[in-house]
Amino acid sequence: MTDKDTDFAIEGHGDISVGVQGAGASGDGSASATRITPGNALRPEDIALEVRRGQVKPSEDVAEFALRIGDDGLILAQRLGHWISRAPELEEDIALGNIALDQLGHARSFLTYAGAAWDKSEDDLAYFRREHEFRSAHLFEQPNGDFAVTIARQFIVSYYQYELYTALTASKDATLAAISAKAVKEVDYHRDHSAQWVLRLAGGTDESRARIIQGFKLVWPYVDELFEDDELTTRLAEAGVAVQPSSLRAGFDRLTGEIMAEAELDIPAVPQALGGGRRGKHSEFLGYIIAEMQVLAREHPGASW
Amino acid sequence: MSPHGNPEEPASSASEIKREAPKVAATTPAEQQHHEAPWSLWEVFVRSSRGLSHVHAGSLHAPDAAMALRNARDLYTRRNEGVSIWVVPAEAISSSDPDSKGAFFESPQGKDYRHATYYTKSEGVKHL
Secondary structure: OOHHHHHOOOOOOOOOOOOOOOOOOOOOOOOOOOOOOOOOOOOHHHHHHHHHOOOOOOOHHHHHHHHHHHHHHHHHHHHHHOOOOOOOOHHHHHHHHHHHHHHHHHHHHHHHHHHOOOOOOHHHHHHOOOHHHOOOOHHHHOOOOOHHHHHHHHHHHHHHHHHHHHHHOOOOOHHHHHHHHHHHHHHHHHHHHHHHHHHHHHHOOHHHHHHHHHHHHHHHHHHHHHOOOOHHHHHHHHOOOOOOHHHHHHHHHHHHHHHHHHOOOOOOOOOOOOOOHHHOOOOHHHHHHHHHHHHHHHHOOOOOO | OOOOOOOOOOOOHHHHOOOOOOOOOOOOHHHHHHHOOOOEEEEEEEEOOOOOOOEEEEEEEEOOHHHHHHHHHHHHOOOOOOOEEEEEEHHHOOOOOHHHHHHHHOOOOOOHHHOOOOOOOOOOOOOO
16 A cells, blocks of 8 residues: 555556467467456556546545445454464465455555545545444454454455445446445355355354354344444435435345354344544554554554655 | 255356265264264365376375365466366275385486487477
8 A cells, every 4th residue: 555556556447467479368278377467347446546637536425425435344354364374274374364364455445536536546534533433343352252253253254345335336427336336246255155154163163163153142232233223324326326224124134044043143132332434433443453452553644665 | 856956057157066065864872972983084186277187296185076176266376277076085095105116116217218309490480
């Protein structure tokens, strides 16, 4: 997330050809199984470019909304990144790292877009805001716990984000729709990943089953906050830019319910937490996360590597 | 129904992945001990684009086939390398004996009549 990164995208798509030439879709017999091409998807750099050219500028409401979902992804990416080198198996280490990077990618896109309303870069927003200026929901800042807690959190997050991004692909705001269209495919895989692990932990040993039950008990209090409507979402829903979070609940309940039933797990009967993340009221955990996330950028402002 | 539980899932992403993961059955204490054993080894074959063959990309550990496919996706297609993945239990692969290289592989050497080197290329024929 440096200036250097964004500058190479000045010409837009198609410039970062790091791949082996000539091994494309032509069915070339010398094509390799490890061919590397960057692909052609929407990148945060493309959004930054559109912002610089003045082609897109979100309204205050849209920017505030993008900030919320961007912060969700940013904080979760920071949390998941902590698993790198600590997961139970090397393969799972990389899987969680990939998911963290997907989340960070979504966050970069949403924050880049949000920042356009206030002349701020993604880095300004990520590294130079204070705790009460973050708009992420409480679920995303919950501690990793053991692997089962992380999977329980990931299960709720990915099914919520899938419903959200699916709905946002129909947004009247073209940039929100485009970021969501890219994100929904990645989140679909996150759903699958967490569902597979919920089934395996629940159906594995007594120990793994006890842990996933405990994991869900710890994170389930933060579900309701994800589906709370407020004035901002009401205005955006009326404008066709976003949807009311409450409208996503039925799909979430149905799909998570199917997996929970298959895993023979009950939805935990736990009271719901107060929430408030969308208004900048956070639990005690967020401060530590952003301290760790921001320290380098604040100690060395403008540093790049 | 898929374990994913979504009949309306988009035709995107992991649609090539077989989702019918066999659910792990409830285990006896004896089997639990078995669970502590390391995950088994799988060989991964990746097809980089339509019309090409699957090529061996490497190996990985996974508890079962469904997870092996997902791990392969995460490990070997991170840089857009593939459109299809096969995973095979490493123990299911029979390989030639490295000590029999002479008997197995030296016979074709020097038999250049087995190569199409004695034909003259016809004029105007493309793609030869």
